Amino acid sequence: MNKPMELYDVTIIGGGPAGLYTTFYSGMRDLKTKLIESQPELGGRILTYPEKMIWDVGGVTPIRGEKLIAQLVEQARTFEPTIVLGQQISGFERQEDGTIMLTASSGERHHTRTVILAIGYGARKQVKLEIEGADRFEVTNLYYTVQGLEVFRAKHVLISGGGDSAVDWANELEPIAASVTIVHRRSQFGGHERHVSNMRNSSVKICTPYTIEALHSSNGTSIEQVAIAHLETGRRELLEVDAVIVNHGMKCDFGPVEGWGLDLGLWHVTVDEQMATNLPGVFAAGDFVTYGSKVELIAGTFTDGIMALNSAKQYLDPEAPMMAYVSSHNEKFKEKNRALGVIEDEESGQKD
Template sequence: MSQNIYDVTVIGGGPAGLFSAFYAGLREMKTKIIDGQEKLGGKVHLYPQKMIWDIGGTEPIAAGQLIEKSIAQGLTFEPDVVLNTIVTNIQKDNDDYFTITTSTGEEHYSKSVIITIGGGGMIKPVKLNIDNAHLFENKNLHYAVPDIERFIDKKILITGGSYSAVDWANDLSPIAREIHIIYRGDDLTAHEADVSRLKKNGVEIMTQSVVTGVSGGDRMELVEITNNQTGEASTHAYDELIVNHGYDQENLLFRENKLGLNLENDFFVKAAPTGITNVPGIFAAGDCIRYTGKVNLIAGAYADAVNAVNNAKTHIDPKADQFAMVSSHNQRFKSKNQKLMY
């Protein structure tokens, strides 16, 4: 059993979780990451082409690039990574470690736990409710905009009337050949100024309309659109389809809350600014944590991660230093620095 017990298990593989794993490695802790998605990166995957300006010491960076860099950094000290696995419960039946139960039925064991599941838990896009829609996913049916260049000179249909849908229509209008946006209601729900901009950009808006069919060969070629009021259906050719129907939130970890964590609105952990929760050995970082003065930025998630790791370190080893040596002088990087410098 001892070889299967980790010093710290990080639940969540977004920016806070990845930086927690990096910093835990820096502190020579045996580390594991468990994430419910099929790949690391967290919610940033929902907006990979959006520019992030508010991280200190770096120029504006596309969210997708930030994901790649965050993953590389998070894996610096080779933590074990478990994907497609949702944590459903944490319990402490032993004085030395926690038992972490997952949706797959597997159990993981850890001396400390850092929760970094983001605000509201795992978020999944609401899929297009059409039988064969899945055949065109990752081809030309999208639930996020993966790469702006693929939309150059394309005829695009966007379904959804929220801020995100309208925002993508406006962002893509300078490069697309033609954009149509459809919404099931009477009026788009985005901000009035953004809708006005949409019209100025020449985007065609169809309300009271929904996608009722998609067809094609290797790629989607035709989309059936039905008018809610008249029931009339028409078929149109599109190069790309972007679906923005909102997101489902799933947080099985807090559903039972057998540990008795102090929660806010059943989705957020109430903790100290140091990441310490009311349960000894359980810490939190990133958007899932709530405390006075909390900064809901990726930059703030990094600070949360450092605090959580430092306190996890002293929890399992009270004689350890509260803080790690800064990276510029830390012996943990000596060999890595030599490779980079020479």
């Protein structure tokens, strides 16, 4: 006889910051939780810039991306959820009893009462430099991601792009590179205001509105010069470089989720203020969602996750409280506090 498939209260799809924090909070709400990530490791988009400094998470001093993820993973495991790696969910089928059967592209199935989608921008692909033959330099000194800063020490670096990552890398590299030049098609940059201000007040050479026109190499293997052109006047400059970093954003592909019947736009799924999608029992959080008061910060993804999980809890039990008790009053943490050697006075709540 086949063993009945285990039924979970909530299945969270996506193992980035939103999915990880939602997994932790689901444990606070005493729900049987499963987290599924399509990649072989947890972390989401932050894994593409592990050494990038992150400044804007409440209560956390500046922290490298890889360390933040390590802490989020440790926190997510607090209530021992089931974690599944390396499975992309493709199938979505509503059962007669209202539960949901999810099927991975590899054939594995997952039975759940609710779903929270925290898939970010889906399978994001780097927008490549549209110059013929540019790909041959990817093995030498043309970069689309930065895995380590030391590679660029004492080098003349050109960065193409104007978003958060381009601005952040300019600021990160300015103290260690011989020079940093940033080339952007528009005069305005899309990074956080303080970071843009820091860049403008540093030694970074800013070329706007310019675009890369050609890459020059005498040996055919590495870029030695970059030709840039002013988009309004056509004026051209030739810059000597040791490395080129291209950050032109990403193309998003939500994959099989696009066939589920969700109210999807080009970059996001539309949700209400409770993070509910147009599919009953399916909620969403993080970069994947858009709504009127959306906060485009990692801190905002945590709030999205809380709201989505609270909505899932009330979907399962309309009589349940709207939110979890704070940790200092939550029964689930008392045993964990004792394990940490923290003893609280039952009357006053003070720690000994």
